[in-house]
Amino acid sequence: MTTVPTDDAFAELHSRLGAKLSRAPGDLNAHGYDEGGSLQHYPPHAVVFAENEQDVVDTLAFAARHGVPVTPWAAGSGLEGNALPVRGGISLDVTRMNRVLRLDPDNFSATVEPGVLYPELSRLARPHGLFFAVDPGAEASLGGMAATGASGTGAVRYGTMRDNVLEMRVALTDGRVIRVGSRARKSSAGYDLKNLFVGSEGTLGVITQLTVKLHPLPATLASLRASFPTVESAVQAAVLVMGAGVRPERLELVDANTVQAVNAYKNTRYDETPTLWIELSGRDETDLQTQLNLVMDLCGETDGYGFERATTEGERLALWTARHHAYYAIRALFPGHRIQSTDVCVPIAELPGAIRETQRLLDAHDIHGPILGHVGDGNYHVSLHAPGDDTAAWARTQEVLKGMVAYAHGVGGTCTGEHAVGLNKRKYMRAEHGEALDVMRSIKQLLDPQGILNPGKIFPDE
Structure with a gap:
């Protein structure tokens, strides 16, 4: 059972940590949001800027004595509310532990x-x-x-x-x-x-x-961009590449909506169609060129076109910077919108069907959601967005997410491939794990009997 810390309790912690303990409004505010765009703000009661392991140990000892929640915090780049202190207490910031x-x-x-x-x-x-x-x-x-x-x-x-x-x-x-x-x-x-x-x-x-x-570092590298008439044809090409014995360094999908956002954000002129970004490595230049030619042939089998190669480091950096900035490009294209970037992961052969179903769900619920992802391992992302105060639209986005997860579970996949559970995926944990979720609760109880470590995460409120 967690408790609200008192001023006297924090005075005890301050005597140990000094200026590493902050209750300044600016610090509290900054630790109440992350990149996930939560509609709610969750400021902690205090922030500890740990500088070494002993600071962490002392903070946890204090928290255990007083029943105070502790939520670890680092870069704040999570997308599912993983590091938000939803029950207040201490935000344990480890950014100064950076050696x-x-x-x-x-x-x-x-x-x-x-x-x-x-x-x-x-x-x-x-x-x-x-x-x-x-x-x-x-x-x-x-x-x-x-x-x-x-x-x-x-x-x-x-x-x-x-x-x-x-x-x-x-x-x-x-x-x-x-x-x-x-x-x-x-x-x-x-x-x-x-x-x-x-x-x-x-x-x-x-x-x-x-x-x-x-x-x-790979001996030789080259990147390839290929356009496709549909998202499904791009995904089918990715499945062919993975089945051909080629081991790409990276294999990424973006849909037409994402390319449009990237063009506006980066002032690029990519064809605004579904696109694969592929990076290959080779033992030498001959091996690399053989792989590039094979991948282009495979993409051509599903109507891929407009191939663009990037062989120098500068060219590859420009190509991949555009992909990495897709999330920020989408945010810039829809100012004032809250964006929930969510992911699911399915067996790779099931990926074309999963994305087709996701597109159907988006259309059925009248939600705009750019799709991108690491399609080489069956993991894809949808950037669900709407004005923050449009409760009806946000209710529809959750129906889209519910349908995405249900489809993933139905084909043997998972509700999250890499974003983790955080706040947004807790409701799907029972469906995914069944009785194994109770074993997880037992482990949590064993290691954190007071429930003070990042409470309100992973487990659904049952």
Whole structure:
């Protein structure tokens, strides 16, 4: 049971943390919103700007003594309300814990604090011929990415955060800091606690350190953009590419609405039709050209056209910047609208049907929702949007989302491939997990018996 903290209680925490504890209105306000565009504002009662692991441990000890909710916070780039302190209490901000503690090229790994942003790690690894492969697009923190089980454009080749986290240190509410996983690439020693905490959204413990994989930079790279007459034909091409033995670095879909938004936002002139963005790597230039030609042939089988190659680093950067900025482009095209960017994931062979059903739902409920996604692994996104005060329109968007999830569940998929559960997907957890959800509740009760860690997330109110 959580409680509302008193001024006297916060005086106790201030005596330990000093200026790291803030109750300034500006700090409280900033930690009550995230990128997800929630209609509600959830300011905490206080913000702790942790600078080291001991600050985290002390904050959790205080919270446990007083029954105060604690919600971990990093970059605030989540889209499902994952880091919003919906029951007040303390927003535990780890952005000052942003040191790369160890760069280990020989073991293809790096050990970092949770506030390190993933582009910064790749920048530091690049002189060693390495990079960090999980790329969600936003300037996300590695701790937050682990907590939400994030992935992104590189997942089709390199996997998600679950595949790229080797080891973590996690602070628990009872004062212990445990090590989960190991720096070895595999282990069969006991329960896989590491992957229990990856994706747990700060509801079981707070990540204070993590060791992640680094990957060699590809020898040669090229990107390809292809236009299609319909979204379905683009998705069919993606399925063909994945079935042909080609291992793309990235394989991304955007629909015509998204291209229109990108053109307006970036002043580009792409054909405003459904489009695949594809990145390939090769052993050498000959191998790379062979793959490019094969992919163009496969796209042509589903009426792909207007192929544009990007072979230099500058060309590829321009091409992928347009894709990464799609979310912000959609926001700019509809000023005053709240945007709920949501995702589902299905087995790849089911993807054409899933997107066809999503388009039907959007039309049936009169909702405009650009579609984009990481179609190489069956994960796609819809940017549902409407004016924030249009309650009727928002009720219809939720019917679209309900139908998307129902279809995904019906074909063996999941309500979220990478955004995590947060606030918006809790209602679908029982349908997805059945009695396994009760086991999850038991684990939550074991590790957080007072229910103070990020309350109001993952589990539905049943």
